[in-house]
Amino acid sequence: MINPVWLRSFCTLVEIGHFTRTAEQLNMTQSGVSQHVRKLEDHLGCPLLVRHGKSFTLTDAGDNLYLEGREVISALSGIEMRVGANPAYEGVVRIASPGSMGLKLYRHLLTVQQQHPKLVIDYRFAPNASVEQLIAENSVDIGFMTSPSTLADISSTAVAEEELRLITPAGINTPSWKQLMALGFIDHPDGAYHAGLLLSANYPEFQHVKQFDSAGFSNQVNLILEPVCMGLGFTVLPTYAIEAFGNTAAVTVHRLPHQIRETLYLAVDRNKVLPNRVNTVIAEAMACLK
Template sequence: MINPIWLNTFCTLVEVNHFTQTADRLHMTQSGVSQHIKKLEQHVNCALLERHGKQFSLTVHGQNLYQQGSLLLKEWQFLEQQLKDDSPYSGKVKIQSPGSCGLQFYSQLLALQTKHQGLNIDYRFAPNISVEQAVANHNADIGFLTQAPTLSEVTSHKIGTEPLLLVTPAHIKTPTWQALCELGFIAHPDAKHHAQLLLSENYPQFEHLEQIKHTGFSNQISLILEPVSLGLGFTVLPAHAISAFNKPKLIQTHYLANPISENIYVCHHRNRPLAKRMHTVIYTIKESL
């Protein structure tokens, strides 16, 4: 069995990329770091580092060990924390979601934290694909998605739906296909998914988003509607993202003939049991939908 102390030294060295700084972080001597790496290489019977003077790079074996070892270390840290404290109202919960969900969910969770200040809510906004990857890599305890996950490490279930709406500049009263093509599309990280769902059901001419010229992009949920409000294009967004925009008179929200909603899923790592505080978070979000 690999010594977890040696493994932690190795993974820290890979992340810091400097022997002296690794020693400082782990409160060791530089020779102690070197000794741990040497013992680890002897134990696994292969070289993990290729040394180039004071610099180093990882061998193929070193890359594999870091990828798997860092996941193991996170699992051990999680298990230790869970054994120490499994209160439903205290401890850190790392959450990720697309911005449209986060605009609603984050305020709900801050209200929960206000009631139970032993909770530490760590909330990060990211596209669906990044949220799913974070859960798979143990960088998030809980993920909220608007697409069903595809990674085998991630399990999920549906907790609600949210309408998708077409948004144009305020002067567009009837969003014909021609009007949309002339405007152009303001893209965002989940734009292709949103547009495919809504436009394909309401415009016979629509086949794929590349048919429409792109006139802008923003990955900040609070800024996506800024170019729309200036007449630079249209977009498709979930209802919560639209309701949060602070210049509603400059945009026009259109409820199309064939309404479409996207599903909202909660997900977590398949092989990691949920701590009680995570169940508290999920219950709070379900109650808000």
């Protein structure tokens, strides 16, 4: 295989047409340029140029090598630029988070993509365990979670808090334990966890979410409040999920005396250096969550 350094010296010599100026261009000695040409000739087994004092003319082989070689050198230069490039607003950024946070972040990050079309947002909604697994498998670049990662290779940093709220059908101003028992619970993937945090802090009667009759279940975070607004039951959700629901007039959102805030964590592979585009998305997400 032809040595690309020798080839670059030869192509530069052909374009400049002078050994001394070529050496200056390449930060080499004139003898170094001559040596590269001779090594190419030895490698190919044929002369590439005919010297006439301080000038030269190309042989047929030299002419053919230059035509082919300049394409190779151009391609190599392009590779160097692409590999070394680290733009802040270009490329795909893969993100995963639980649904409530995703409802908040995804819309915001899409507006960033509108402003910078070469920045592509790949967003996945997943529970905490799946988020950290996606990071570990290099299926996503960053994740947001509502609990610290349990995996040694994943760094998780607390970045924000999200308040949990009790949501009942409209018309219930101060929900009593008896009213909640009569309504029944609209469950969701994090329903038992969220209800346990908030209700145990505000209702001494609470022991477990299974104390309530099951009034429904949805794994689509943007649809969990639909049965609540129809009077079918109550639920507990983070504020971002409530804000994303378009018909809040049909429900009552209660801020209970003992407030519970869920900590939000940024999770990344601790062994990786994040490219600029990922740092851009992290900064935008932090601004959105404040």
